[in-house]
Amino acid sequence: MIKFDIQNLKLYYGDYQALKGIDLAIEEREITAFIGPSGCGKSTLLKSLNRMNDLVEGCRVVGKVLLDGEDIYGALDVTELRRRVGMVFQKPNPFPMSVYDNIAFGPRTHGITQKHKLDEIVETTLKNAAIWDELKDRLKKSAIALSGGQQQRLCIARALAVQPEVLLMDEPTSALDPISTGKIEELILDLKRRYSIVIVTHNMQQATRISDKTAFFLLGEVVEFDETENLFSAPRDKRTEDYITGRFG
């Protein structure tokens, strides 16, 4: 079933056109990877899926992005959109507060205030993010004191706490060491059972390791979109081949 249906999406920063008519269907409970060289538009597309591009001044969107058939640039409330479509950033960005308050921030934003409910959410989400055992004794400690890998998993847990349907991940492991990266990839594969995941990555091995489908971006266009296995073993487009064999990028 299609979760995100992107139809002829064009995005402009002022006069500059960053996305040149994207058509893409993102399947539910799959991992979709966006790859491509810097400035190809993959992060821009990711951000436009939960309207984080609204923050950029002079950003204009033409075309449609349907979430379960509903246009996210239409009547859909942006806070509700962001609750349903969570995001994990390149650099871990836990809030400068306790682990507990980090996780509870989202649920509190959406109106949950009872202590016992929050306690429950914090425990389940940390368990879902496979970090409960490491953090259960440090819930009241500052999240800033955690290691980079722990911080990123905390951020994933924080995004899960509002029960989203989709998780957008913008190069989530690029700032981390290989061991932490491994743990996060494991977590992402585990989360696939319940969430649709879109991940932007610079690392092609990562895409092959975890994603079901891969889209290759170049100069604001999707050059090729296919099953990950097909795309990397038998690219149809010359440019895709050049990129994945390391001739540029």
Added chain:
Amino acid sequence: MRRVFAFCFILLLVLSGCSGRGFDVSREIDVITREEGSGTRGAFVELFGLLQKGEDGTRTDLVTKEAGVENNTNTILTTVRGDESAIGYISMGALDGKVKALAIDGVAATTENVVSGDYTVSRPFIVVTAANPSALAEDFIAFILSRDGQAIAAKSYIAVAPQAPPYSGDAPAGKLVVGGSSSVSPLMEKLIEAYEAANPNANVQLQTTDSTMGVSKTIEGAYDVGMVSRDLKLTESGVLTDTVIALDGIALIVSPENPVSELTREDIRRIYTGEAATWAEVTR
């Protein structure tokens, strides 16, 4: 910027308009005084018996600690003008017509009444010399009593000889030591400055102590001219020659909105000791 000032001014007008609801005698009196150490305060407490003198030389200033303290005449004027239940005191020379000077024991606070001696909230500024003063001392006192000297005195105090002829001394040379009352001292400083300009041959030194020292040191001969800011005792005036050079009057002031225009010395003493807290207690 000008607009901001205009706005503040209008705000002020509106506010002062609000207060036109009649004078409330049950309101507390806002007592305003000068800071400790000020000459005006010294004269005020002395004249109203607010300085309790013990047999053993102790001195206690009886002005209530609840009195608001300001350290300059202008702030007192502004404060009293705006606050209809306030009372303050200033040197008479600083009266500006925007506040009301109270009559004391039925005598209006005017220069004429001070000169005539009817308005008693005043004190003389006196210089004393030994029976046979030097030519320079005589010339200096002549300068003070001339039109030039009296004009200087009239700036802050009340002149005693406003119609005097200009100074016409023969500029005798020499050294002169002037000392005594710290109340007279600020005036004397200006007089000396003007005198030394008029008589370049003179070298006048000023020593600030107090009235008692002004008398005793002049008798001893340590001062050529002594400064005294109270009436001399008979014993002192026998030995020394005394000359009143200016009068210092103190005016009790209230806001023009305040219907009170006259108080007795006793009323004022009670206000300033804090015995009388509201206007009702001093209006009859």
Added chain:
Amino acid sequence: MKTATREKLVSAVFLAVALTSVAAVALICVFLFASGIPAVGEIGVFRFLLGREWSPTDVPPVFGILPMILGSLYVTAGAILFGVPVGVLTSVFMARMCRPRLYRVIKPALDLLAGIPSIVYGFFGLMVLVPLTREIFGGTGKSIFTASLLLGIMILPTIIGVSESALRSVPQSYYEGALALGASHTRAVYFTVLPAAKSGIFAGVILGIGRAIGETMAVIMVAGNQARAPTGVFKGVRTLTANIVMEMGYSEGLHREALIATGVVLFVFILIINVSFSLVKRRSKQ
């Protein structure tokens, strides 16, 4: 001249210039303590610091500055009460909510506010705040309340300036993180950006306290200056600074030295404030 010699000479000049301010502080300390401490010794430490009566011209004189210490503390606390909420909210508005066009009005207005001499604040207080307080709350209008209000306004530029730059230096990622969770702009600012700028804002508040406790000319015109322990929010008060400035003019002998000793106490207060400021700053860097 050889380059090395010239370099040495230049750095010596810079060193000398840099030491000027250190020398100034050292000289002030020497002056204050040399003339203040003997007076405290003569009066008695406890009678000076904890004495409730100040009658410097009586014979024998009484020098107790507890009323003024309390006065300074109350007035400063009041200023914080007025100034901090307004200042912090303004800085949040300026750093995170204000349209650029409005910012171009507010920022110069604040700079102007910072540049106004304190005597002008004093006139403003005397002509506007004092009558206003008198009309609304009765009494003389010269009170802890009025002084606090005026000081609260005076410390605004300090608090806003420091808080605003603290807020601006909060990484954008906190804000984005909150938005990505579905938080509104306001919620993201108040619950992630503001807490992240906490120690910077706190530093601004401490600087504001320093300014409030050291302020003299404006306070003296609106405080009433009664040298007795404060008796109420709408009653007059005398601060340490006011005590010094009011009586320094005519004072002599022990009275003068007692005023300088009042300055020593003030100096110690400022020292405490500065130390806590650097502690907070150090903590915020960590």
